[in-house]
Amino acid sequence: MDRTQQSQQMNFSRRHFLKLAALATMATPLLSHTKSGKRPNIFFFFADDWGRYASIYDAFEPNSAFYTPVLDRFAKDGVRFNNAHVTSPSCTPCRSSLLSGQYFYRTGRGAILQGAEWDSSIPTYPLLLQKAGYHIGFTYKVWSPGTPKDAPYGGEANEYEQAGGRFNAFSQNATRLVQSGMTPEQAKNEICDEAMQNFEAFLQDRKNDQPFCYWFGPTNTHRKWTQGSGKALWGLDPDDLKGKMPKFLPDVHTVREDMCDYMGEVLALDRMLGLFLKKLEDMGERENTFFVVSGDHGIPGFPRGKCNLYDLGTQVSLFAQWPSRMAGGRTVEDFVNLMDLAPTFLEAGGEAPPEVMTGRSIMPLLLANKSGWIDISRDHVITGRERHVARAREGNLPYPQRAIRTQHFLYIRNFKPDRWPMGTPTGMDDPANEPAYEELREDTFVSFPDLDASPTKAWMVKNRKDPQWQMHWQLGFGKRPEEELYDLRQDPDQITNVADDLVYAEAKAQLSKRLMDTLRATNDPRVQGDGLRFERPPFAP
Numbered sequence: 423m424d425r426t427q428q429s430q431q432m433n434f435s436r437r438h439f440l441k442l443a444a445l446a447t448m449a450t451p452l453l454s455h456t457k458s459g460k461r462p463n464i465f466f467f468f469a470d471d472w473g474r475y476a477s478i479y480d481a482f483e484p485n486s487a488f489y490t491p492v493l494d495r496f497a498k499d500g501v502r503f504n505n506a507h508v509t510s511p512s513c514t515p516c517r518s519s520l521l522s523g524q525y526f527y528r529t530g531r532g533a534i535l536q537g538a539e540w541d542s543s544i545p546t547y548p549l550l551l552q553k554a555g556y557h558i559g560f561t562y563k564v565w566s567p568g569t570p571k572d573a574p575y576g577g578e579a580n581e582y583e584q585a586g587g588r589f590n591a592f593s594q595n596a597t598r599l600v601q602s603g604m605t606p607e608q609a610k611n612e613i614c615d616e617a618m619q620n621f622e623a624f625l626q627d628r629k630n631d632q633p634f635c636y637w638f639g640p641t642n643t644h645r646k647w648t649q650g651s652g653k654a655l656w657g658l659d660p661d662d663l664k665g666k667m668p669k670f671l672p673d674v675h676t677v678r679e680d681m682c683d684y685m686g687e688v689l690a691l692d693r694m695l696g697l698f699l700k701k702l703e704d705m706g707e708r709e710n711t712f713f714v715v716s717g718d719h720g721i722p723g724f725p726r727g728k729c730n731l732y733d734l735g736t737q738v739s740l741f742a743q744w745p746s747r748m749a750g751g752r753t754v755e756d757f758v759n760l761m762d763l764a765p766t767f768l769e770a771g772g773e774a775p776p777e778v779m780t781g782r783s784i785m786p787l788l789l790a791n792k793s794g795w796i797d798i799s800r801d802h803v804i805t806g807r808e809r810h811v812a813r814a815r816e817g818n819l820p821y822p823q824r825a826i827r828t829q830h831f832l833y834i835r836n837f838k839p840d841r842w843p844m845g846t847p848t849g850m851d852d853p854a855n856e857p858a859y860e861e862l863r864e865d866t867f868v869s870f871p872d873l874d875a876s877p878t879k880a881w882m883v884k885n886r887k888d889p890q891w892q893m894h895w896q897l898g899f900g901k902r903p904e905e906e907l908y909d910l911r912q913d914p915d916q917i918t919n920v921a922d923d924l925v926y927a928e929a930k931a932q933l934s935k936r937l938m939d940t941l942r943a944t945n946d947p948r949v950q951g952d953g954l955r956f957e958r959p960p961f962a963p
Contacts, residue, residue: 461633462744463711464551464767465702467695468520470513470563470641471728472717474737475688478502483666488658488685492696493741496715499750500743501788505757507803507827511719511728511735512810514538516760517565520718521546521574523764523779527806527946527956534809534820534961538568545776546574547764551635554773559624560637561617562590575637585619592642592690593651593683606655614694618701625705633771640694643687645722645874650679652686668734669915670726670897676881677724684721712744712770716760723876725898729810729844731825731834732916736805742788744770752793756800757827758784780944802828804940808948808956810872811845820956821845821872822948826937832916833933834906837948843902844870850883870899905930 476493477485509519510526510533518532519525522544526532531539552558559580564572571577588595592613599609621636628634652658660679667673667681695715702708720735721727727734740758743750765775765783775783782800790796805827809820821844822837836843847869873879886895897917907921907930920926938949947955956962 460631460710461556461772462747462770463633463702463707464556464635464770465698465711465713466635466637466763466767467691467698467713467715468637468639469643469691469717470639471644471719471722472688472691472739473720473727473734474739475685475721476692476739479504479739484663484668484681484685487662487666487682488656488689490688490692492692492699493715493739496695496699496713496743497741500713500741500752501748501750502753503740503742503758504753504755505803505829506716506738506740506760507736507757507805508719508738508760509803509805510807511730511805512807513563513718514565514568515807516718518574519761520763521548521565523547523761523768523775523781525761525780525804525806525944525946527808527948528780528944531960532565532568533956535567536809536811537960537963539960540565540568540570540573542573544574545778547767548575548580548635548637550768550773550776551771552576552580554771555632556771557624557628557632557634558636559627559634560639561620561624562587563639563641564637582620582624584623586616588613589617589690589694590641591647592640592687593648593655596655597648597651600655610655610690610693614690614697617694618697621698621701635767635771638694638698640691642690643684643717645876647683647687649683649877652679652682652684656686656689658682658685658689668726670894670917671724671878672882672885672891672894674881677878680723680876680878681721709746710744712747712767713742714763714767715739715741716763718760723874724878725844725873725882725894726916728874729807729872731805731807731823732832733827736803736825736827744788748788749791752791754787754790754793755795756787756797757803758787758800759803759805802826802936804937806946806948809962820962822956824937824941824946824948826933826940828933830909830911831929831933832906832908832910833921833930833937834902835934835937836902836904836906837953839902839904841901842870842899844873844899846870847899873898905934907933 474482476490477488478494478497479485508516510516512535514535515526515533518529522529529544530541548558559582560575561582564575595613596609600606624636660682663678663681671677702711717738719728726732761781762784765779765781766785768775769783769785787796806824808822819841821841823834825834850869885891905921906919907926908916909920921930941949
């Protein structure tokens with residue numbers, strides 16, 4: 423990190439510092455308790471590409487087609503957040519933000535996916551807790567792709583994956599085991615037992631009564647999963663989703679089956695969560711474990727999900743329990759950004775968050791002992807993205823976006839509206855690609871590389887010229903205007919852009935100012951100087 427970057431990171435909004443100090447003062451009794459008594463274990467269950475998919479979030483209609491008993495019980499007995507979002511709906515930027523407690527665009531080359539490099543001068547909560555005496559470790563994905571691998575968590579020295587990683591391809595491995603003669607139940611048990619062995623190896627390395635900080639990062643909800651596995655392994659019927667799909671997705675069998683298979687992977691998460699909770703209970707450490715469950719962004723391979731600033735891309739599940747400290751049975755409406763977890767975990771461990779963190783601890787919300795709206799200042803989140811997999815040398819450029827999401831509105835600023843949001847449609851009409859579209863293969867198409875290959879993508883490409891699906895095609899793949907504004911009271915699916923409607927002129931102006939003020943105050947390179955830092959090497963090779 424050069425001096426200019428360091429200066430930018432340290433000299434953002436004095437108002438933020440004062441707010442952080444005020445929150446730290448509110449949490450003083452907790453800090454005093456943890457330093458004088460036994461500090462809590464910290465268990466973070468963080469699933470790759472898992473958005474807001476749990477049956478307890480029944481306002482999202484597809485969730486009514488399946489049941490996640492463990493996740494629902496955990497949420498009901500703990501604290502459930504209804505307005506949790508990531509800072510960026512792309513794996514590495516989101517994780518850079520979460521680990522550092524800062525907006526993704528403040529993490530140098532951690533702000534992109536392909537080509538990401540970690541700057542060791544940026545403090546991260548796991549390494550700060552390790553320095554404070556915690557036994558830290560992780561299983562499966564923390565920070566990748568990027569180099570050095572998993573650096574914000576200490577790299578391979580803190581990795582526990584020796585028992586195996588079959589959980590990360592759950593449906594593929596379970597299907598193979600069933601084909602070899604196991605029942606689906608036996609196959610699921612074998613894979614989950616393997617994942618538990620990794621956690622047990624981590625526990626064995628703990629010294630005496632040392633508090634631990636553990637990260638479980640499964641990637642099974644990332645592409646790709648076995649087509650038809652939702653029904654074959656979990657008994658989920660794609661037709662149960664009929665009439666329940668978001669309006670911007672075609673309500674056809676192929677798309678419903680694709681989502682159904684994804685939900686099967688969520689059920690694997692649900693099962694694994696139950697096993698971890700039982701293990702902690704058997705150890706006698708359940709009461710003093712601060713346990714948080716979430717995901718790094720929305721569903722992959724579906725238009726307007728992953729890599730998009732609509733709710734399907736940025737909104738995630740967030741549940742928390744700490745039985746010995748937190749009153750359960752509560753639902754919080756306050757807006758929370760996942761970068762807020764870094765200062766929260768530090769505070770739980772008795773450590774003061776570094777001032778450079780732009781995230782705000784949610785501990786006051788967790789200890790508030792009430793539901794609903796708690797902190798009136800938490801009325802919005804800021805989200806954004808730069809480059810995902812698209813590379814300039816392959817004819818693709820970053821698609822820079824920033825957004826502000828409030829209770830009633832979503833306002834998005836597309837800084838380069840002349841570009842394709844999901845990458846360029848190179849080769850779209852090449853006859854050589856037609857077999858992939860016709861056969862619904864999940865090959866990585868040359869076209870639109872920022873949308874994961876999937877049966878849904880293949881189906882939409884195949885049917886792109888059918889007038890019946892033109893609206894869906896344009897919403898998912900077409901270019902977008904510089905400004906987008908959605909009135910969530912009238913348009914929860916975020917389909918009708920009212921940015922040019924004079925009725926909303928005042929609301930748009932207020933949201934735009936609030937967004938840009940925050941970006942400037944937190945030194946977003948996209949609004950500094952000529953705004954092209956992310957356009958140049960090494961960010962856009």
